[in-house]
Amino acid sequence: MKTQLTKEDLVTFEQEIADVFATGAIRAPVHLRAGREDQLIKIFREENIGDDDYIFGFWDAHELALLKGVPREEVKQAILDGKSISLCFPKYKVLCSGIVGSLMGTATGVAWALKNQGKSGRAFLFCGEMSSETGIFFEAVKYAYNFDLPVKFIVCDNGLSVMTKTRDVWGSEDPWFKATKYESKIIYFQYVNGYPHSGLGKLIKF
Numbered sequence: 001m002k003t004q005l006t007k008e009d010l011v012t013f014e015q016e017i018a019d020v021f022a023t024g025a026i027r028a029p030v031h032l033r034a035g036r037e038d039q040l041i042k043i044f045r046e047e048n049i050g051d052d053d054y055i056f057g058f059w060d061a062h063e064l065a066l067l068k069g070v071p072r073e074e075v076k077q078a079i080l081d082g083k084s085i086s087l088c089f090p091k092y093k094v095l096c097s098g099i100v101g102s103l104m105g106t107a108t109g110v111a112w113a114l115k116n117q118g119k120s121g122r123a124f125l126f127c128g129e130m131s132s133e134t135g136i137f138f139e140a141v142k143y144a145y146n147f148d149l150p151v152k153f154i155v156c157d158n159g160l161s162v163m164t165k166t167r168d169v170w171g172s173e174d175p176w177f178k179a180t181k182y183e184s185k186i187i188y189f190q191y192v193n194g195y196p197h198s199g200l201g202k203l204i205k206f
């Protein structure tokens with residue numbers, strides 16, 4: 001079912017988690033995001049992401065789980081249980097990992113299986129712009145493009161990899177895929193994250 005959630009719903013949820021995290025009650029890393037709500041909602045609506053589709057995400061996937069239809073309280077409980085960076089709700093086809101580069105091949109493999117088994121459903125993998133510079137991201141996009149697999153890669157560019165400016169590492173303003181044929185498999189947008197990379201900016205970041 002298409003998401004009915006609003007920007008306000010996503011903002012309020014992250015704020016609620018931030019407030020709990022600030023008390024020290026969550027004994028695990030939490031990655032909060034703000035500033036990309038409109039883009040995410042637009043993608044879920046325009047792509048008509050529904051029950052048959054798979055969502056792959058990484059450490060910053062609270063919003064993705066909510067938009068895919070995981071009930072708010074289930075997402076919150078998982079975060080309180082320390083699973084913020086690897087939210088997995090198989091029943092809702094939401095699968096996330098805290099390891100950079102770990103799911104591009106999985107998403108592509110799921111898309112391959114869906115296509116070859118004649119099943120409906122697509123795979124959508126959401127990652128950051130630094131993750132999109134990894135070799136496995138390129139290999140997965142290339143394979144998905146060449147075999148016309150039902151998978152899209154969504155690159156959410158906040159300009160930072162933890163605390164490092166991505167452009168300083170790339171040596172270029174543009175992501176590698178800009179103006180290439182592979183763009184047909186990729187949705188790219190820029191945003192400024194209203195939160196630090198992880199936590200609330202106190203103690204260590206990782």
Ligand SMILES: Cc1ncc(C[n+]2csc(CCOP(=O)(O)OP(=O)(O)O)c2C)c(N)n1
Nearest residue numbers: 098099100128129130131158160161162206
């Ligand atoms: C294999 C591995 N190496 C390092 C890390 C630590 N790490 C977590 S997030 C991150 C930066 C990723 O940057 P980007 O893909 O742009 O994500 P975003 O800024 O959107 O969180 C790194 C290096 C990790 N999680 N996994």
